[in-house]
Amino acid sequence: MKAAQFSRFGGPEVLEIVDLPDPHPGPGQVRIAVRAAGVNASDWKKRQGLMDPELPQTMGYEAAGIVDELGEGVTDVAVGDRVFGFSADAGSQAELAVLPHYAPIPPSLGFAEAAALPVAVETAARALDQLGVQSGVQGGIRSGETLLVNGASGTIGRAAVQLAVARGARVIGTCGPGSHEVVRSLGAEPVTYGDGMAQRVNELSPGGVDRALDIAGSGVLPDLIELAGGPEHVITVADFDGAQQYGVRFSRGDAGRALYTLGQIGELIESGRFSIPVGRTFPLADVAEAHRVGEAGQVRGKLVLLVG
Numbered sequence: 001m002k003a004a005q006f007s008r009f010g011g012p013e014v015l016e017i018v019d020l021p022d023p024h025p026g027p028g029q030v031r032i033a034v035r036a037a038g039v040n041a042s043d044w045k046k047r048q049g050l051m052d053p054e055l056p057q058t059m060g061y062e063a064a065g066i067v068d069e070l071g072e073g074v075t076d077v078a079v080g081d082r083v084f085g086f087s088a089d090a091g092s093q094a095e096l097a098v099l100p101h102y103a104p105i106p107p108s109l110g111f112a113e114a115a116a117l118p119v120a121v122e123t124a125a126r127a128l129d130q131l132g133v134q135s136g137v138q139g140g141i142r143s144g145e146t147l148l149v150n151g152a153s154g155t156i157g158r159a160a161v162q163l164a165v166a167r168g169a170r171v172i173g174t175c176g177p178g179s180h181e182v183v184r185s186l187g188a189e190p191v192t193y194g195d196g197m198a199q200r201v202n203e204l205s206p207g208g209v210d211r212a213l214d215i216a217g218s219g220v221l222p223d224l225i226e227l228a229g230g231p232e233h234v235i236t237v238a239d240f241d242g243a244q245q246y247g248v249r250f251s252r253g254d255a256g257r258a259l260y261t262l263g264q265i266g267e268l269i270e271s272g273r274f275s276i277p278v279g280r281t282f283p284l285a286d287v288a289e290a291h292r293v294g295e296a297g298q299v300r301g302k303l304v305l306l307v308g
Contacts, residue, residue, distance in 0.1 A: 003094030009049035025071035032065035036115035060092030064114035116302035124159035125258035143168025151216025153179035
């Protein structure tokens with residue numbers, strides 16, 4: 001099969017499309033003929049050598065496609081079904097991918113839209129869940145609470161806003177002035193980030209907020225701690241150094257992933273209460289260009305590779 005791979009660390013130019021042996025699913029897994037694969041910031045961090053030290057490495061954590069082989073014990077899907085999910089061994093940017101965690105693609109979505117879901121949905125749900133447990137609340141954010149989402153207009157930020165709204169929370173979301181209408185359309189109250197952000201939040205919610213989620217990693221953890229009443233009410237998915245400095249929890253997948261969201265998100269999507277827009281698509285052969293565009297940060301919405 002054809003797959004994206006790099007054999008040395010560096011810029012997008014190190015990415016190649018190579019021939020690799022076809023993978024096969026293990027027990028409880030499925031193999032799909034990939035039709036679309038998501039592109040994430042973690043992909044270029046990995047390519048730059050900031051994550052795994054091994055070489056060579058394949059690419060991609062999420063994909064959507066058509067089941068073409070079943071692992072032992074799989075009974076919930078059949079060959080020919082449309083599914084999306086997380087790939088095994090970060091190898092979804094390829095013609096074939098093994099998915100240990102998967103769910104049926106919601107009927108209203110195409111492959112590109114489905115491939116945009118797993119990372120954003122799981123990251124957002126995990127952070128909301130951990131934020132609740134950290135504050136002594138089982139089940140995550142509670143109905144009626146006020147949540148501040150720093151970086152509400154990006155892919156993960158949009159997911160966090162929509163999931164929190166669906167749970168009954170009041171959400172205030174920081175974003176640029178040009179994204180206010182987008183954030184408002186998701187059910188949140190937009191606040192412009194930058195100098196004076198904390199004051200603007202206090203004008204909307206005198207006395208601060210119940211909890212805060214940092215998606216943007218823009219150095220605002222001290223403000224979030226003050227607004228939320230302490231570091232135990234704040235979680236970041238983007239500022240590892242700041243989390244250590246200020247005693248804030250950094251959300252990690254190895255502390256327990258919110259994989260249940262794959263099976264639950266379809267109901268929200270079909271009811272019109274959740275969406276992640278696809279900003280731009282690329283053929284698999286143009287994976288290097290997808291990285292360049294993603295690192296430039298000039299496209300709103302998810303970047304997706306189309307395969308086949």
